[in-house]
Amino acid sequence: MKTEIQSNPLLTWVGHERKPLIIAGPCSVESEEQLREVVLALKDQQVDMIRVGIWKPRTRPNSFEGLGETALPWVQSLKAETGMRFATEVATPEHIDLALKYGIDTFWIGARTTVNPFNVQALADALRGMDDIPVMIKNPVNPDLALWVGAIERIAGAGIKNLAAIHRGFSGLGKGRYRNAPVWQLPIELKRILPDLPLICDPSHIGGKRDLIQPLAQKALDLNYDGLMIETHPNPDEAWSDASQQVTPARLGEILAELRIRKPQNSEPEYVNHLEELRHQLDQLDHELVEVLAARKAVVEKIGQYKKDNNVVIFDVNRWDEVFKSRAEWAEQMNVNRRFVEEIFKLVHVESIRQQTNVAW
Numbered sequence: 001m002k003t004e005i006q007s008n009p010l011l012t013w014v015g016h017e018r019k020p021l022i023i024a025g026p027c028s029v030e031s032e033e034q035l036r037e038v039v040l041a042l043k044d045q046q047v048d049m050i051r052v053g054i055w056k057p058r059t060r061p062n063s064f065e066g067l068g069e070t071a072l073p074w075v076q077s078l079k080a081e082t083g084m085r086f087a088t089e090v091a092t093p094e095h096i097d098l099a100l101k102y103g104i105d106t107f108w109i110g111a112r113t114t115v116n117p118f119n120v121q122a123l124a125d126a127l128r129g130m131d132d133i134p135v136m137i138k139n140p141v142n143p144d145l146a147l148w149v150g151a152i153e154r155i156a157g158a159g160i161k162n163l164a165a166i167h168r169g170f171s172g173l174g175k176g177r178y179r180n181a182p183v184w185q186l187p188i189e190l191k192r193i194l195p196d197l198p199l200i201c202d203p204s205h206i207g208g209k210r211d212l213i214q215p216l217a218q219k220a221l222d223l224n225y226d227g228l229m230i231e232t233h234p235n236p237d238e239a240w241s242d243a244s245q246q247v248t249p250a251r252l253g254e255i256l257a258e259l260r261i262r263k264p265q266n267s268e269p270e271y272v273n274h275l276e277e278l279r280h281q282l283d284q285l286d287h288e289l290v291e292v293l294a295a296r297k298a299v300v301e302k303i304g305q306y307k308k309d310n311n312v313v314i315f316d317v318n319r320w321d322e323v324f325k326s327r328a329e330w331a332e333q334m335n336v337n338r339r340f341v342e343e344i345f346k347l348v349h350v351e352s353i354r355q356q357t358n359v360a361w
């Protein structure tokens with residue numbers, strides 16, 4: 001997938017170069033007191049921006065859907081009092097109008113909106129001409145990179161340059177450890193095709209549980225993400241939405257203090273030379289790996305031809321089961337992750353069938 005968009009580094013919209021950018025605040029604004037308590041507590045921490053939930057898209061009706069316009073004057077007066085930046089989710093052009101009217105300065109587009117190009121385009125049209133406003137685009141609920149990139153392109157197409165992507169994980173991939181499966185290869189691929197676009201991780205929505213926020217945030221920083229968005233509430237257990245994944249401002253402070261922040265690069269000659277040496281070894285090993293795949297292909301094609309000559313079907317479930325199990329056992333014996341090798345051999349087998357199909361028909 002090829003694309004090009006112009007995006008400013010995060011520092012142009014927050015005014016400093018410190019990484020990671022920290023966005024924190026309540027899932028939903030519930031009352032003036034709740035908002036005030038959390039904002040004042042966050043102001044004293046290393047928080048660059050407050051997130052506030054004003055309009056909440058909920059899976060089922062009769063859940064709390066946010067206070068809407070009622071909450072906006074509270075945000076406005078806290079913004080004047082603290083000088084903090086405030087970000088909120090917008091899903092319709094009316095949300096944009098109202099949020100701007102009350103001085104909200106940063107928007108994000110939620111996962112349930114990113115999936116719909118009509119909605120994203122309506123937001124892009126409403127944002128046209130507001131070049132300085134930062135807009136962050138969450139991944140779509142389904143793991144579809146093109147849909148995510150398309151939403152970013154639509155907002156960029158409206159002239160917005162203070163852009164970022166937010167990785168909040170992918171829904172509906174079965175009941176696993178996470179509320180929303182991270183599928184890390186997707187944001188990694190996004191970074192490969194849009195290397196200058198700032199990338200923010202939302203470990204609260206990926207994890208769905210307080211305890212997972214710290215390890216997920218660390219993983220994101222190890223992958224060189226530019227920022228974190230973490231849901232914070234003065235009394236998380238009593239929260240009207242996402243109670244299990246919010247943390248107190250004090251706990252947020254601990255999480256941030258525990259993070260190991262590594263530098264993206266090191267240009268010291270000793271480091272560069274040693275890394276180059278090790279990468280050279282990898283180049284050779286990967287070359288051998290591809291040579292082995294080529295040699296395997298040659299044998300697979302002979303088997304395909306032999307089966308064709310003898311009028312035998314290509315797929316042999318018993319042999320495949322044997323191959324699958326033995327390779328996984330070899331992996332364990334050689335201290336290589338069993339699941340990883342299993343996944344590789346599933347791909348190898350599908351390709352083997354394709355290679356034999358090419359020979360046989």
Ligand SMILES: C=C(O[C@@H]1C=C(C(=O)O)C=C[C@H]1O)C(=O)O
Binds near residue numbers: 315319348
């Ligand atoms: C190569 C064969 O055909 C298929 C491909 C396999 C493989 O690539 O290992 C295994 C079983 C078959 O489904 C074979 O029968 O050995």
